[in-house]
Amino acid sequence: MSDVFDRVKRIVVERLGVEEAEVTNEANFKDDLGADSLDVVELVMELEDEFDLEISDEDAEKITTVGEVVNYIQSHA
């Protein structure tokens, strides 16, 4: 769990230019972390590369928080 969370956090901090402390399980990408639709697409690409998995557009649309991403990766990787 912590390993996946830390790896996701590192990517989110780098891509969205936010502070580490802001990246919590509950943080919403758009509302809390200031991501726009293009940021989210780019983030999904990075996560696919990092965890060597494919996130379908349908699934990607449902993911809105950091915790949801971590859960998705843990159940699909």
Next chain:
Amino acid sequence: MKQRVVVTGMGVVSSLGNDVQAFWNNLLAGKSGVSYIEAFDTADYPTKIAAEVKNFNPEEFGIDKKEARRMDRFVQFALAASLNAMKDSKLQIGENVEADRVGVSVGSGIGGLGTWEDQHTILMEKGPRRVSPFFIPMMIANMASGQISISTGAKGPNTTTVTACATGTHSIGDSYKIIQRGDADVMICGGAEATIRPIAVAGFCNMRAMSTRNEEPEKASRPFDVDRDGFVMGEGSGVLVLESLEHAQARGAHIYAEVIGYGMSGDAHHMTEPDPEGAARCMQRAIKDAGVEPQAIEYINAHGTSTPVGDKSETTAIKATFGDHAYKLAVSSTKSMTGHMLGAAGGVEAVILGLALENGILPPTINLDNQDPELDLDYVPNTARKAGIKVALSNSFGFGGHNATVIMRKYEA
């Protein structure tokens, strides 16, 4: 009634400094901004030199780190120069000027070529699913004007001109007309370019357009010299804040110079070869627009790229336009120092024109050791010259046969 239009702000990003005063001092000292290319390994390239902007950090200009990552280098240059020009003008949108009355026209000759090159490599290596969602918005040439409006809040006319190396001058001339006819009170205008990239250097090298004087980088750009062998690529941005005289006077703004004329023409001749007849008609139209006699022009900031054909063609055009007066006016090419900044060239050269009028000093053409015997005008060789000039002209010519000329006058109330 036609509005009079004046210059009230200036910003530059260049190989000779990112601060207008430092840039101007370097020009008057006759310094060259040309050195070995650091952006990529030039081992396989016949040209290994350029006028690069070294150690550029967008954050130093107040551009957010995350936002900067979503901008091509040419947009970063354009925004940095624009923010500095606005600061210089002391205009604050929403405070001393209405957002809807401030427009933007900062063009680029080529656009986000670096982004294009990077993303094409990703497409080839990793496939279509890995091409960045930011590829298109970062690469399109109009994004400089777009980002400047987003960052400054300017909501007036917003547009982009793409005419290769004439871009900056067209952008400024068109902006002058926008204010003159009353569609805006203020225009942020000029050009930006960032093409010191493998694909662009290879392309220009194969046109045999660039200097290969690699052993002496600072001597490579030598307009009007008999040993000139091509242009040296530069990069950066030059931006003016143009304002209606009425608006500038009402707020007690500092005025650098007045824009009084603009001309355009097409060569209808060849993709890359210039036709002096087209350049001459362009200057004539600008002079007519300015409502002055040709004899009033005392200084020309030449297009002067240091190519064998281009410098000769421009000299022929100046003689055709001015007759005997061509031998009385002064001509200099500041590209001898800045390199050829392509779409940004007209922007930085308009900054130079304004400073030359305000300060009464003409920047030199450096490296003019042996003037080409066929080119017999006064090119202000090697040393800056004091000259209390009143009216001056700047030329820019682009591939495709696009010609643009802007005329400015020393400001007198």
